[in-house]
Amino acid sequence: MESEPTAELIRAQLRRLRLAAELTQEDFGKQVHFSGSQISAIELGQRPYDRLFLKRADEVLNSDGLLLGLLRIAELHGQPHFLRPWLDAERVAQQLRCYHPTLVPGLLQTEHYARAMIRADDMFSDDEVERRLAVRMDRQAILTRPNNPPILIAVIEEATLRRADESFRGIMTQQIGHLLDCVKRGGVLIHIIPVEASVHVGLDGPLTLARGAEGDWVGYLENQVGGATIDRADEIATLLSRWEGIRSVALPKGQSELLMKEVMESWSTI
Structure with a gap:
């Protein structure tokens, strides 16, 4: 409101x-x-x-x-206080690094995918779902802004792309197509962690990192009841190390794109 x-x-x-x-x-x-x-x-x-x-x-x-x-x-400005410092960092970031163990990162979600994810919380009214959806879609504008948009590097689990029942298949097909379009447009790099990499440091939870114009890093960690913006040097160093561990088990860019196409085609032909 x-x-x-x-x-x-x-x-x-x-x-x-x-x-x-x-x-x-x-x-x-x-x-x-x-x-x-x-x-x-x-x-x-x-x-x-x-x-x-x-x-x-x-x-x-x-x-x-x-x-x-x-x-x-x-x-x-109506966002929770814990989120506002991160939104400020995200808005001016030169580079963003995103990983989530079970979801497509919010900055890369389609409207249909995002709505389904938000609506999964039955505590939200229809109006609240649409309000949260609008905010999420508006945040994506940083990726296509005309002046100095950030580079976004996202690591996504293959299992996330393959998790869809019959009712969700069309949404998932569209979502993967959107990921491929983002890569093709430029400014977005996506790396997929194959299902064979069953154990890695990223499974402890999602993390996002933003690098500012001066080279400084800010991190964001979300959980079931909120989130925390991280800016202490020692904690940032830990998150950067965790990111490298996550990135190291992901496929290179070309192989990731081929895998996304394969998964999308599998959903389209079932």
Whole structure:
């Protein structure tokens, strides 16, 4: 949920943009598929808005994504306190290294895959699932930003790519295709740990590392109830050593791509 000051700012900007466009609430409402009274209620804070509404409003008002951008900022600042230092490090990283023993890293997840993973927690309402999904998708924008995007190196378990029942097969096929597209686009390197490597140091848990412009490293460790940002030199040294242990059992780039294609084809033909 957006904070109240940010919600007020979004409503104020919505009204300012609408008036600048010389649109009545009724005329504007028709263009975004709302009634004039509904627009009035949104501007007065008597009715909530969602991402779809703000996206339509930005398009109609030619606001260059201002309203949706404000919502994204509010959502990022609304993240738990333990996550905020990591988000700051991730946003300015020159290189990212990601490993998870059971999942595709969040920065490489498709929308369908991410939604399924978030929805697996039945404590989340549908609205909360969609909010978390939107934040996750927005974070991926760092990989395609026009100025100095980070290099992402991801290590993924072959078993992760092969874990899918019949209902999940289409999502998994699309997800692997997305991984291959990311590699082809450039800026992303993916290495697969084959199932034969049954025991290695990475099985202790997921880890992510970010290297800043000055060469400094920050780490992030997640768990069932939250996560921790790591910046102490001795702990970073340990994580870098663990990363090298994980990377050492993964296949080279070319072999990893061939294995991903093989797994994707196996899901497509079953």
